[in-house]
Amino acid sequence: MSAVPLLKVSDVSKFYGSRIGCRNVSFELYPGEVLAIVGESGSGKTTLLSCLSTRLMPTSGVVEYHMRDGQYRDLARMSEAERRFLMRTDWGFVHQNPADGLRMTVSAGANVGERLMAVGDRHYGNIRAAAGDWLRRVEIEEDRIDDQPRAFSGGMRQRLQIARNLVTSPRLVFMDEPTGGLDVSVQARLLDLVRGLVHDLGLAAVIVTHDLAVARLLSHRMMVMKDGAVIEQGLTDRVLDDPREPYTQLLVSSILQV
Amino acid sequence: MNDLANYNFAYLDEQTKRMIRRAILKAIAIPGYQVPFASREMPMPYGWGTGGVQVTASILGPSDVLKVIDQGADDTTNAVSIRAFFQKVANVAVTTRTADATIIQTRHRIPEEKLGEGQTLVYQVPIPEPLRFLEPRETETRKMHALEEYGLMHVKLYEDIARNGHIATTYAYPVKVEGRYVMDPSPTPKFDNPKMHMSEALQLFGAGREKRIYAVPPYTEVVSLDFEDHPFEVQKFDRPCALCGAENVYLDEVVLDDKGGRMFVCSDTDHCEDRRAHGHAGAMLAPAAKESQEAAE
Numbered sequence A: 001m002s003a004v005p006l007l008k009v010s011d012v013s014k015f016y017g018s019r020i021g022c023r024n025v026s027f028e029l030y031p032g033e034v035l036a037i038v039g040e041s042g043s044g045k046t047t048l049l050s051c052l053s054t055r056l057m058p059t060s061g062v063v064e065y066h067m068r069d070g071q072y073r074d075l076a077r078m079s080e081a082e083r084r085f086l087m088r089t090d091w092g093f094v095h096q097n098p099a100d101g102l103r104m105t106v107s108a109g110a111n112v113g114e115r116l117m118a119v120g121d122r123h124y125g126n127i128r129a130a131a132g133d134w135l136r137r138v139e140i141e142e143d144r145i146d147d148q149p150r151a152f153s154g155g156m157r158q159r160l161q162i163a164r165n166l167v168t169s170p171r172l173v174f175m176d177e178p179t180g181g182l183d184v185s186v187q188a189r190l191l192d193l194v195r196g197l198v199h200d201l202g203l204a205a206v207i208v209t210h211d212l213a214v215a216r217l218l219s220h221r222m223m224v225m226k227d228g229a230v231i232e233q234g235l236t237d238r239v240l241d242d243p244r245e246p247y248t249q250l251l252v253s254s255i256l257q258v
Numbered sequence B: 001m002n003d004l005a006n007y008n009f010a011y012l013d014e015q016t017k018r019m020i021r022r023a024i025l026k027a028i029a030i031p032g033y034q035v036p037f038a039s040r041e042m043p044m045p046y047g048w049g050t051g052g053v054q055v056t057a058s059i060l061g062p063s064d065v066l067k068v069i070d071q072g073a074d075d076t077t078n079a080v081s082i083r084a085f086f087q088k089v090a091n092v093a094v095t096t097r098t099a100d101a102t103i104i105q106t107r108h109r110i111p112e113e114k115l116g117e118g119q120t121l122v123y124q125v126p127i128p129e130p131l132r133f134l135e136p137r138e139t140e141t142r143k144m145h146a147l148e149e150y151g152l153m154h155v156k157l158y159e160d161i162a163r164n165g166h167i168a169t170t171y172a173y174p175v176k177v178e179g180r181y182v183m184d185p186s187p188t189p190k191f192d193n194p195k196m197h198m199s200e201a202l203q204l205f206g207a208g209r210e211k212r213i214y215a216v217p218p219y220t221e222v223v224s225l226d227f228e229d230h231p232f233e234v235q236k237f238d239r240p241c242a243l244c245g246a247e248n249v250y251l252d253e254v255v256l257d258d259k260g261g262r263m264f265v266c267s268d269t270d271h272c273e274d275r276r277a278h279g280h281a282g283a284m285l286a287p288a289a290k291e292s293q294e295a296a297e
Ligand SMILES: Nc1ncnc2c1ncn2[C@@H]1O[C@H](COP(=O)(O)OP(=O)(O)O)[C@@H](O)[C@H]1O
Pocket: A016, A019, A020, A021, A022, A039, A040, A041, A042, A043, A044, A045, A046, A047, A048
């Protein structure tokens, strides 16, 4: 891992009126590092992820990103055009519900090719070849390239959403409960795929999950949230095998009982 | 008191015309940008060209000569009733001859005869937003225009090629105006797209139901979107007009009888008649002309 963080998060809080979304969150994320954010429903995971990925403006605090030109930029001070450009080139965002991240009425090939076209690729043959290549990498038969995701199973849709995000070789991917809506057997296959891709591509990722098994399998480091605050963070194996906070101990033990 | 006294000149009141003219001026200043305007109720249903009619009403002066076409023809119901409307409410001269007109209101076609400086083409537009097909949210499409995010237009063309092996869009083929805004040229055939490029005439687009006006000023770059390996092409017809023998014009298919007989003729009726008046004859007309000549002898 490189010595310079990709993302620097300092004292980020988000209030919905007087209600706390998340508060005083600080951490750094390095290139190639996978961070899991865990916690029960309502603990502020999605709010934090939204603040990191510019989908929400934090009420206070700063999120800085290490741009490809080597400069750190305060995301809140970027223009909307710059932020949107970043989101469709250097970043990916995988939604829990694939329909939120896919265009359900255009073909799988066009779903994957859209980002290439958005950054100016104007060669149909090349776009199609790249789409086919990515379908293969996410284990979708290449002859489904002209089918719409409406005709796909939940697991395939999620893999297609991942391909669509990775085609521009982003450096950072945000995922919100990526296996949330899937059957257990389908989850396992998707987790294997994500783990392989993250490793092969050297991706940094922030993955929100309420499932500690997902955190165990995918992440290097994890943060445990409760009532909007990070109550414990550390290397994933350390947190899961030797939880220090009573709340984390409860989480881990309740999982082990299942 | 005659009929005309019941209306302000060209039907709309002067305040409304000023509002629409401001929208038109803004549209001309930002080629291809859709300017919102307060579209008025017109004495005809939406889909009958209420946007085009309001634009025409706002730019029309007593000395103008008006031509109205629908699918290239001056004698279809829509064209006849709009022409009659302006004769009644503005008492302007009307014509079917492209070269004589100062304002041409159109649905579907750009005349074959090259338009010149001083002429204005007014398009009736049903759906002004080219991104609507893939992005139904207006807030999002406006943002995409503002930020010049046009990848989605190519997604549409990609789908076309994936499905048909080539770009099968033949009408309302999207263009980029002056290197900036992507624009829907209204339901004209793509055959007419090249005529928009560097046109000497002013082109105004009115969408009544959607309350939008946009414009292409004279001598403006209008480029049809495409892929490097699937370049834009206009429709080609493998035969000339059956009536006037014209080539490189847009042809309509006309069914002649119930035995499968058919012919292809100019969609621009004025262009066709003009050519025939100058002695040109196509395959269908040539024998008929000969017959009538023989009968006269
Ligand atoms: N748009 C919103 N408006 C008001 N309160 C919200 C909104 N979104 C989330 N919250 C509240 O913020 C807290 C954290 O929610 P969220 O970030 O969705 O948690 P999680 O993703 O961990 O389930 C909860 O109390 C939730 O009710």
